[in-house]
Amino acid sequence: MINKYTVLEYFYIILGSFITAFAITAFTNPAQIAPGGVSGISTILYHAFSFDLSLTMLLQNIPLFIIGTILFGRQFGAKSLLGAVLLSVFSSMIGWIVGYDGILDLSKDMNLWLSCLFGGVLSGVGLGLVMKSGANTGGTDIIAQIAARYLHLPLGTALFIVDGAVIVCSAFIFGLESALYAIIVAYITQIMVNKIVLMMGTNYAKTCYIISDKLNEIRNFVLNDLDKSGTLIEAKGLYSMKNRPMLMVVIPNQSVSKLTRMVHMTDPKAFLIIQETYHVFGEGNRSMEEFVALNKDVSQE
Numbered sequence: 001m002i003n004k005y006t007v008l009e010y011f012y013i014i015l016g017s018f019i020t021a022f023a024i025t026a027f028t029n030p031a032q033i034a035p036g037g038v039s040g041i042s043t044i045l046y047h048a049f050s051f052d053l054s055l056t057m058l059l060q061n062i063p064l065f066i067i068g069t070i071l072f073g074r075q076f077g078a079k080s081l082l083g084a085v086l087l088s089v090f091s092s093m094i095g096w097i098v099g100y101d102g103i104l105d106l107s108k109d110m111n112l113w114l115s116c117l118f119g120g121v122l123s124g125v126g127l128g129l130v131m132k133s134g135a136n137t138g139g140t141d142i143i144a145q146i147a148a149r150y151l152h153l154p155l156g157t158a159l160f161i162v163d164g165a166v167i168v169c170s171a172f173i174f175g176l177e178s179a180l181y182a183i184i185v186a187y188i189t190q191i192m193v194n195k196i197v198l199m200m201g202t203n204y205a206k207t208c209y210i211i212s213d214k215l216n217e218i219r220n221f222v223l224n225d226l227d228k229s230g231t232l233i234e235a236k237g238l239y240s241m242k243n244r245p246m247l248m249v250v251i252p253n254q255s256v257s258k259l260t261r262m263v264h265m266t267d268p269k270a271f272l273i274i275q276e277t278y279h280v281f282g283e284g285n286r287s288m289e290e291f292v293a294l295n296k297d298v299s300q301e
Helices: 004-028 037-049 053-072 074-098 109-132 140-150 155-174 176-196 215-224 253-266 288-300
Strands: 205-211 231-233 246-252 271-277
Touching (some): 004 037, 004 074, 037 053, 037 155, 053 074, 053 140, 109 176, 140 155, 155 176, 205 215, 215 246, 253 271
């Protein structure tokens, strides 16, 4: 029997990939706006060398998905590969229907701003839906996740560095004005992604506090499925004055939806609090000494 949450996850992937493909094909690519990512690289190659937009995105994703699957597991790889394939297929289909010149008359300055606005909003909505399923549409997102995991960088910082490099390259191809538009699109996209998936992507992680009568099952899920640890805190109900242990766990942003669904399925009456976490120090994360040294260097500049 197929779980309804699994069906919902793949629905998010399909719908999100379509919306993202429409944003790229109808708005950002025709306007020569390359706001980072594999789509941004493909936009540069399309206008500079007439490479096929959708095929270029797919070919770039293949080696990245192999690496992502090795590092993050087959389930991550399968979902993300589906997102990337659908993105390329939908981009090709939309390009065939509406053409790669977009749906706006770009000779008018206002339409360039509209391409920037709607390209950013729709990209953010689409990517947010895909990320809500625990996957992504591939490309530089995987590079950023690798950097965040092994260099202990905040995910938002890693994405900014990777996408920033693409935007800088676009300035040499399309000009400074186009690069400035790309920065606006990237900013709008990030805001929309944050709105769609519990502010996902802005900070490194979320801190979750869970009180449940089935805490042991949730504990096993955190340890085995999320590959994370946590802390059991002795707590007492204010009204009942009964002892109720509380689990505190810090998890990456992309795991929030997965944990939330599991807690709801295991114990619909569970009490769950999710908070933003800006810095994580300790085992498996950035050391306190590194953070202090970094801020000391900055304060001396």
